[in-house]
Amino acid sequence: MTPDDARAALDDIRMRHEQSRAEEARHNSGPFYxxxxxxxxxxxxxxxxxxxxxxxxMLFPVAALAAVLVLVHGRRAPVRRTPDSRELLLGVAGxxxxxxxLQGLASAGQAAGVPTPHLVSAAIGAVLCVLVASRxxxxxxxxxx
Amino acid sequence: MDGDFDEFLxxxxxLTVVALLAPASWSEFGFIRDAVGTSDSALSKQLSALAxxxxxxxxxxxxxxxxxxLARLTPRGRTAFAAHAAALERIAAAARAPYPAxxxx
Numbered sequence: 001m002t003p004d005d006a007r008a009a010l011d012d013i014r015m016r017h018e019q020s021r022a023e024e025a026r027h028n029s030g031p032f033y034x035x036x037x038x039x040x041x042x043x044x045x046x047x048x049x050x051x052x053x054x055x056x057x058m059l060f061p062v063a064a065l066a067a068v069l070v071l072v073h074g075r076r077a078p079v080r081r082t083p084d085s086r087e088l089l090l091g092v093a094g095x096x097x098x099x100x101x102l103q104g105l106a107s108a109g110q111a112a113g114v115p116t117p118h119l120v121s122a123a124i125g126a127v128l129c130v131l132v133a134s135r136x137x138x139x140x141x142x143x144x145x
Numbered sequence: 146m147d148g149d150f151d152e153f154l155x156x157x158x159x160l161t162v163v164a165l166l167a168p169a170s171w172s173e174f175g176f177i178r179d180a181v182g183t184s185d186s187a188l189s190k191q192l193s194a195l196a197x198x199x200x201x202x203x204x205x206x207x208x209x210x211x212x213x214x215l216a217r218l219t220p221r222g223r224t225a226f227a228a229h230a231a232a233l234e235r236i237a238a239a240a241r242a243p244y245p246a247x248x249x250x
Contacts, residue, residue: 001150003240006233009160013230016164019180020172078176079169 024079036069038126045102045122098125149232151225153198158183158191163200163226166218171204174214192216200225 027033040062047058074080083091102121109117154160161181166172178188195201200222204215218226 001236003237006236009155010230010233010237012161013164016161017168020165020168023176024169078173080171081169
């Protein structure tokens, strides 16, 4: 085993790690997952514009969609990985930032006299979800070319 | 040779499979096969060898209309892989290290 052989083996290990992570990112940003996440954002926020008991009832389809997401991922994902604490923290922070941004947008819409401000801001949020979640695919495609 | 260097793991086909499994909790057989660019039978052989050594756990489960085969590194496999990668780092670093000064010169 020469140092050059060791370096080549280490390069291959790094390349395989990257391959595994890229496959996970590619699968998780697929149209099915993006659609479900966008729907969850849309329904959750649109519920604020609905009268009771419909606003509360929206919790059920949102929970059902989240369950479908977890179930399908468990059955179909070619690479499964438990996110580390840093990734979890980033995810929670991203969710809070998105909710705060959408609430701000809805408040602005309400002040401007938009009849369904939360629905409008949720639609913008859903489009944002799709755009942000598509980024790993764009990066992967850029790397391939 | 470094004491942590694992001759069994260093076979290129096995090291590639283990390196793919390392970042994941579970990986699908089809993904590993396509990523390595090998045949079903060749991959089965490597996975069986790794499983026999206690480095890999293989699980078959229904999904998507057909049985899916999933593989993951066991804690023993993870430890062996980390030690082997560290040994490779030391071997590679040895070439970069400057020679110690000879006191007789």
